[in-house]
Amino acid sequence: MEKRHDHAEAIKLARENMPKDELLCDLGDLFKIFGDTTRIKILYLLFESELCVLDMTELLGMEQSAVSHQLKILKDAKLIASRREGKMNVYFLSDDHVRSIIGQGFEHLTEEGERE
Amino acid sequence: MEKRHDHAEAIKLARENMPKDELLCDLGDLFKIFGDTTRIKILYLLFESELCVLDMTELLGMEQSAVSHQLKILKDAKLIASRREGKMNVYFLSDDHVRSIIGQGFEHLTEEGERE
DNA sequence: ATATCATATGAACAATGATTCATATGTATG
DNA sequence: CATACATATGAATCATTGTTCATATGATAT
Numbered sequence: 001m002e003k004r005h006d007h008a009e010a011i012k013l014a015r016e017n018m019p020k021d022e023l024l025c026d027l028g029d030l031f032k033i034f035g036d037t038t039r040i041k042i043l044y045l046l047f048e049s050e051l052c053v054l055d056m057t058e059l060l061g062m063e064q065s066a067v068s069h070q071l072k073i074l075k076d077a078k079l080i081a082s083r084r085e086g087k088m089n090v091y092f093l094s095d096d097h098v099r100s101i102i103g104q105g106f107e108h109l110t111e112e113g114e115r116e
Numbered sequence: 117m118e119k120r121h122d123h124a125e126a127i128k129l130a131r132e133n134m135p136k137d138e139l140l141c142d143l144g145d146l147f148k149i150f151g152d153t154t155r156i157k158i159l160y161l162l163f164e165s166e167l168c169v170l171d172m173t174e175l176l177g178m179e180q181s182a183v184s185h186q187l188k189i190l191k192d193a194k195l196i197a198s199r200r201e202g203k204m205n206v207y208f209l210s211d212d213h214v215r216s217i218i219g220q221g222f223e224h225l226t227e228e229g230e231r232e
Numbered sequence: 233a234t235a236t237c238a239t240a241t242g243a244a245c246a247a248t249g250a251t252t253c254a255t256a257t258g259t260a261t262g
Numbered sequence: 263c264a265t266a267c268a269t270a271t272g273a274a275t276c277a278t279t280g281t282t283c284a285t286a287t288g289a290t291a292t
Contacts, residue, residue, distance in 0.1 A: 040140050
């Protein structure tokens with residue numbers, strides 16, 4: 001009887017190419033940030049234009065405090081950045097990876113849909 | 117004094133391009149799946165070769181039950197698929213979006229690192 | 233059939249995390 | 263300096279979620 005799945009070989013290959021635990025942890029932490037609807041919404045908002053906190057609070061229909069908390073998380077992850085403008089803090093995307101990552105997720109979802 | 121941040125215009129632009137809530141939710145749910153080290157590890161393992169549950173249990177040094185639970189989550193999200201081979205269930209990546217998404221996350225992390 | 237191997241699954245528990253409330257910081261203006 | 267405006271932050275709460283334990287299902291061989 002032919003053996004189709006070769007445990008030893010598969011395990012060897014998989015083990016050799018496993019990145020360090022720290023990187024895997026960082027990756028998880030990064031994606032965790034995208035794993036929340038509020039934060040996804042904020043990022044989408046910033047796709048189009050810079051926004052101050054009150055703008056976002058209004059657009060999201062949420063409490064100002066909740067928005068600020070999420071902005072901090074996004075900023076700590078360097079996904080967004082901000083600058084002062086008088087009394088306001090204006091937020092904007094800090095690089096294009098955000099668009100790429102969300103774009104890939106979007107593709108996965110829509111192609112799944114088509115197949116069914 | 118020149119007004120640098122135009123609230124009305126920014127809000128209008130942002131609101132027009134906001135996808136439906138359902139999509140935003142689905143996106144969040146998808147990324148939530150990548151937001152766990154165990155699942156990231158499993159996906160990385162499957163980058164190289166198909167694996168049965170016991171292979172992964174050994175490679176991850178985790179309980180079989182924990183691995184199975186995570187496999188179910190990945191399978192429900194159509195990120196992986198499986199086939200029977202005798203007593204075993206052999207798992208494999210179901211499409212290349214997994215590689216792209218993780219790749220983008222990886223890039224964000226490493227480029228951040230370089231800049232500092 | 234029964235014993236065994238491989239995997240799946242349900243319930244319980246502990247940890248994590250998003251939101252709210254209350255309050256503090258920072259900035260302009262009278 | 264006092265007041266109002268814009269934002270940030272700490273503590274508390276409620277919900278979500280990963281893991282474990284115990285057990286169920288499914289497949290093979292004797």
